[in-house]
Each structure stands twice: as C-alpha cells, then as structure tokens.
Amino acid sequence: MSETLWLVVPAAGQGRRMGAEIPKQYLSIDGRPVLAHTLARLYQAFPASRLCLCLDIEGSSFDPAWVPFAGWRRVTGGAERVDSVIHALEAIAGEAADDDLVLVHDAARPCVTVDDLQRLVTCLADDPVGGLLATRVADTMKRDDGEGRVAATQPRSDLWHALTPQGFRYGLLRRALRHARAGGIAVTDEASAVEALGLSPQLVPGRRDNLKITHPEDLALAALVLSAQAAIPSTKTTIQPC
Ligand code: CTP
Ligand code: MG
Numbered sequence: 001m002s003e004t005l006w007l008v009v010p011a012a013g014q015g016r017r018m019g020a021e022i023p024k025q026y027l028s029i030d031g032r033p034v035l036a037h038t039l040a041r042l043y044q045a046f047p048a049s050r051l052c053l054c055l056d057i058e059g060s061s062f063d064p065a066w067v068p069f070a071g072w073r074r075v076t077g078g079a080e081r082v083d084s085v086i087h088a089l090e091a092i093a094g095e096a097a098d099d100d101l102v103l104v105h106d107a108a109r110p111c112v113t114v115d116d117l118q119r120l121v122t123c124l125a126d127d128p129v130g131g132l133l134a135t136r137v138a139d140t141m142k143r144d145d146g147e148g149r150v151a152a153t154q155p156r157s158d159l160w161h162a163l164t165p166q167g168f169r170y171g172l173l174r175r176a177l178r179h180a181r182a183g184g185i186a187v188t189d190e191a192s193a194v195e196a197l198g199l200s201p202q203l204v205p206g207r208r209d210n211l212k213i214t215h216p217e218d219l220a221l222a223a224l225v226l227s228a229q230a231a232i233p234s235t236k237t238t239i240q241p242c
Helices: 034-045 081-091 114-124 170-182 190-195 216-231
Strands: 005-011 050-055 072-076 101-104 131-136 141-144 150-154 160-169 202-205
Touching (some): 005 034, 005 081, 034 114, 034 216, 050 081, 072 081, 081 170, 101 114, 114 131, 114 160, 114 202, 131 190, 160 170, 160 190, 170 190
Parallel strands (some): 005 101, 050 072, 131 202
Antiparallel strands (some): 101 160, 141 150
C-alpha cells in the first residue's frame, strides 16, 4: 500500500433534490450535521489519512470543529461534483505522489461503515486500476418509454449500484478526470472517468445501508440506519472478502 492515504470529500453541492433551506450536508441527524457524521466515520477508519474537503463558496453553515483530522485542508467546490473533486486533486498536487491511494467519498453518505471502508482499502491495495464500493441490484429493473409506461425489463444479473468511497491512485485519477472534462464526457463518479480511459475498476461488494441522502425521506432513513448500526455495531452481512 502507498505511504499516504488521501481522502477527498465533496461537500459543495446544493442539495436541489432534497429541497431544504440549506444544503443537505448541513442538515442535522441526532443533533449533528450529516457532514460531521460522515467525517467521524472516515476518521474512525483512517485516523492518519490526509483530508481534502470541498465546500461551497459561502460555506457559511460549515464549522471546522466538525473535522476530527489533524492534517486537513479545504478547497472551494466547482459547478459539478467532478469539478469539486478536480479542485481537491489540484490542491494536493504538490504533496500527493502518483501512486498514493485517494478515496473519494460523498459527504451525503454518513452511513458508510468502518468495516466497508477498511475492506475497500484492503481490496485495492494491489489493484492496478482501483475500484469502488458497490451493491448488486436487487429489484427488477424497468426501462421507461418516456411516457410513464414500461418499454422493457432489463436483465439485472450484472447490474450494480455504484456507492462511495471510490479509490484510485492519485496520478490515474487526475488523468482520468481531466480527460473526461476535456472530452466533455459526463461523469457522475470517479469510476466512470477511469472507465472512459478503457480501464475496468474493481467492484468491491459493500453494505446496502450505505445510502446517499438525496431525497427528503432519506434523512429519516439515514437516522434509522445510524441508530441501528450504533445499537448492533457488528451486524453481519453476506459480504465476501475480496
Ligand atoms: N457535490 C460537490 N460539488 C458539486 C456537486 C455535488 O461537492 N458541485 C457533492 C455533494 O455535496 C454530495 C456529493 O457531491 O456530497 C454527491 O452529490 P449529490 O448527491 O448529487 O449532491 P447535490 O449535488 O448536493 O444534490 P442535488 O444533485 O440533488 O442538487
Ligand atoms: Mg448533484
């Protein structure tokens, strides 16, 4: 494994689908902002890692007291998530080595577990490409016809939900995101940028409760997940080691 583990946490979104008065990363679960929960999980798993946090320009709702890491920095986010991540990678350019592992984790995923975080890093230790936490699709998948009716049922046996963190070597990730942006390739995660280079990231099976708070009902769901995880910290899943 590389000497330095970097964490990039994009937290500069506006949370439009949530529709709250403040961005969703600042909404409270059990008296603590979502972002603080997320950072606490990351710190528990990797206390010695280096954090780069992408914040919105105002950042007015942000409190540095939420950051448990000793060495960390903030950067201003960009228009899209990928722009925020690129800002972070540019900011650490002088310090990160090309083969350092960088984990990118959405601020809006506070329910990621320490087990999943550490297993991802173990699975990626010798992987030449990198990879991501992911879960197999469980529901039957329908494609719509644009008018609210079913056009087709999609085979789901090879479909996965892409979660975060997604972990790649610094040099490869920077090249992939720059390539995607320069080529106008729409990427909503790091893996798709790496895929656009013709590479195949590793799918590391993760827990299904690593949900991304996106819509209003997700906040209550995340609160329930966090309290269930706290009550039964060693909940076993069917996840296989890599
Ligand atoms: N993000 C970011 N910079 C952006 C857009 C998103 O750092 N320009 C972050 C968000 O803060 C979030 C993560 O990327 O932690 C995942 O994005 P998403 O769930 O889409 O969050 P938002 O963009 O805030 O939500 P929405 O798309 O509903 O507006
Ligand atoms: Mg978004």
